[in-house]
Amino acid sequence: MSPKAAAKPRRSRRSKKPGVTIADAIRLLTEEYGPFENEPRLDPAHELVFTILSQHTSDRNSERAFRNLMHTFGTLETVAEAEVADIEAAISGGGLARVKAPRIKDVLGRILDLNDGSLDLHFLAEMPMDEARAWLRQLPGIGPKSAGIILSFSLGMPAMAVDTHIFRVSQRLGIIGPKVNADKAHEVLEAAMPPEDVYPFHAAFITHGRQVCKAQRPRCGECVVNYGCPSRDEEAIQQAAANAAAEQPEPATHDAADADRPDGQAPGRRRRRQESPTAVPHTQVVKELQP
Numbered sequence: 001m002s003p004k005a006a007a008k009p010r011r012s013r014r015s016k017k018p019g020v021t022i023a024d025a026i027r028l029l030t031e032e033y034g035p036f037e038n039e040p041r042l043d044p045a046h047e048l049v050f051t052i053l054s055q056h057t058s059d060r061n062s063e064r065a066f067r068n069l070m071h072t073f074g075t076l077e078t079v080a081e082a083e084v085a086d087i088e089a090a091i092s093g094g095g096l097a098r099v100k101a102p103r104i105k106d107v108l109g110r111i112l113d114l115n116d117g118s119l120d121l122h123f124l125a126e127m128p129m130d131e132a133r134a135w136l137r138q139l140p141g142i143g144p145k146s147a148g149i150i151l152s153f154s155l156g157m158p159a160m161a162v163d164t165h166i167f168r169v170s171q172r173l174g175i176i177g178p179k180v181n182a183d184k185a186h187e188v189l190e191a192a193m194p195p196e197d198v199y200p201f202h203a204a205f206i207t208h209g210r211q212v213c214k215a216q217r218p219r220c221g222e223c224v225v226n227y228g229c230p231s232r233d234e235e236a237i238q239q240a241a242a243n244a245a246a247e248q249p250e251p252a253t254h255d256a257a258d259a260d261r262p263d264g265q266a267p268g269r270r271r272r273r274q275e276s277p278t279a280v281p282h283t284q285v286v287k288e289l290q291p
């Protein structure tokens, strides 16, 4: 056989159809990282401002900027009346303050215009979700992800919010196709699962993207859904299996609970702890704002 014929098949020949269902992925990832609790969030207008502050910056920086904004102005109504330069100074610890300050001022002003001078957005929870989403999306700088965050986390609606981790993991697992962009992914994913699965999906996929299915070097060998992933790295899986075998020479004893695991992983495998509480990083800020 020629060396060419003996070469491993190219990855591009592999089917990109998902071999793991969304329901199984949620279940396995929740077993791995969960349970996930929908923690209390900010009220919708505060959540909206926090979402703007969290764009293109770390959780820590956005929390710092938000805390200082509220410490400086006290209420969002005062922020809405403030000079852009003063808002910029208040949020300077969060990055991109020059861009975000006028955006915050604009969005608050637009809400006041559209909502009879009020920043109370709880009325959105009474609307059909598509209408509530459309209402938010007419605001400057509010795209499908920001709208999804406000509807889902602040108002408890089953809206999808697709961040970079969720998008990447969904594409790698073949749940969304390679031609689906991030905006379209919201629609595709929301339609692909029942409303009650939206939050568990969000929490499970974002955590998996942060901890294992990383952008640069996914740890496919440690991944609990690698059995059905069309993007998996076979070498990483084999290497991880070899490492595990070297560490644990004694054959493990299967019990009934492990026997039907679709991932084929060794029983007794240690469950991974969450490094951070998924997409709800600002619990402390919420507590501080509560009367």
Ligand code: SF4
Binding pocket: 169, 172, 173, 212, 213, 214, 218, 219, 220, 221, 223, 224, 225, 226, 229, 230, 231, 232, 233
């Ligand atoms: S097998 Fe690899 S690429 Fe696929 S979901 Fe798991 S970590 Fe990501």
